[in-house]
Amino acid sequence: MVEQRLDATFAALADPTRRGMLAQLSAGERSIGALAEPYRMSFAGAAKHVAVLERAGLIERRKAGRQQLCRLRAAPLAEAEAWLRQWQRFWGESLDRLEALIAEEQERAT
Amino acid sequence: MTQPIATGRTVTLTRRFAATPERLFDAWLDPADVRRFLFATPGGEMMTVEIDPRVGGDALIVECRGDRQALHRLRYEAIERPHRLVFLFKACIVGGPVADEWTRVTVAIVPDGDGAQLTLTHEGVWPDFEDKTREGWTMILASLADL
Numbered sequence: 001m002v003e004q005r006l007d008a009t010f011a012a013l014a015d016p017t018r019r020g021m022l023a024q025l026s027a028g029e030r031s032i033g034a035l036a037e038p039y040r041m042s043f044a045g046a047a048k049h050v051a052v053l054e055r056a057g058l059i060e061r062r063k064a065g066r067q068q069l070c071r072l073r074a075a076p077l078a079e080a081e082a083w084l085r086q087w088q089r090f091w092g093e094s095l096d097r098l099e100a101l102i103a104e105e106q107e108r109a110t
Numbered sequence: 111m112t113q114p115i116a117t118g119r120t121v122t123l124t125r126r127f128a129a130t131p132e133r134l135f136d137a138w139l140d141p142a143d144v145r146r147f148l149f150a151t152p153g154g155e156m157m158t159v160e161i162d163p164r165v166g167g168d169a170l171i172v173e174c175r176g177d178r179q180a181l182h183r184l185r186y187e188a189i190e191r192p193h194r195l196v197f198l199f200k201a202c203i204v205g206g207p208v209a210d211e212w213t214r215v216t217v218a219i220v221p222d223g224d225g226a227q228l229t230l231t232h233e234g235v236w237p238d239f240e241d242k243t244r245e246g247w248t249m250i251l252a253s254l255a256d257l
Contacts (some may be wrong), residue, residue: 010119087121087235095125095230097147098137102129 005057009080012056017041018049025059025072032068113187113198113212121232131219131226135192138217139163144171149182149201151175165189169197172204179204185212193219199232 012018021035036046050070053059057076061068127134137143141159149171150156157179158172169184181204188196198212213234220227 084119084121087232088123091121091123091230091232094148094150095123095228097150098134098143099125099127101137101143101147102127102133106128 005076006080006083008056009058009076012052012058013080015049015052018053021046021049021053021070022058022072022077025070029069029071032070035070113185113214119235121235122229124227124229126222126225126227128225131192131221134219134226134228135195135217138195139189144169149173149180151180154180162186163189184215187214 013022017039020038024030024035024038032046032050033043035050036043039046050059050061053070054061058073059070060073061070063069137147139161141161144161145156145159151173154173154175156171157174158170160171161167161169163169163186165186165188167186169182169186171182171184173180173182180201182199182201185198186196187198188194195217197215199215200212211234213232216229216231216233218229218231220229
């Protein structure tokens with residue numbers, strides 16, 4: 001279900017640490033240790049956040065020797081963004097008409 | 111007491127208008143203006159615009175879109191002319207499933223040179239996933255996509 005995926009995406013994004021991790025990953029693959037670094041966080045703490053991101057399908061993991069490397073998956077983010085954009089459009093269209101209404105009124109006044 | 115609303119996402123839009131804050135504010139409560147801009151869709155026919163512009167008052171805006179009627183309910187929580195308007199909001203298609211929970215819309219207006227800047231914030235746009243609610247919102251979003 002699109003709705004359930006969106007729910008998982010938004011829940012995963014509701015945390016500043018996880019958003020920061022995604023921002024790091026947008027620059028390329030990172031190990032869990034590297035993701036933990038900016039937050040002065042234990043490996044286990046970082047691994048918990050990584051697990052949430054992984055469950056939401058926002059990242060995927062692969063083994064590289066003794067390390068686990070994380071990589072961004074863009075599809076769920078794009079879906080969440082598209083959903084919010086629909087709402088932006090919903091209100092945006094009302095504001096467009098309000099703008100037109102006011103412009104028309106001012107033309108009549110001049 | 112504050113009405114609890116659906117837990118959900120927040121959508122924010124900001125727009126500058128070539129109008130005084132007062133003019134901009136009044137458009138949201140004036141039935142003639144509302145009829146023309148709020149929830150009006152191209153090809154749709156506005157059937158009902160009833161506004162009780164006081165705190166605790168309700169508004170009902172119904173637009174006929176082909177064989178469907180889109181119903182919008184508002185309940186005013188704060189009316190502070192010309193800077194702030196807050197209303198609870200829910201929408202549905204008549205005959206379709208009804209969203210149980212309110213969402214909240216805040217319209218904030220500040221002067222900006224010879225015009226005014228309006229910021230609209232819609233909170234709770236992610237209703238819980240009760241089937242009824244989900245279907246209701248899916249229908250609204252589908253009808254939005256038809257616009």
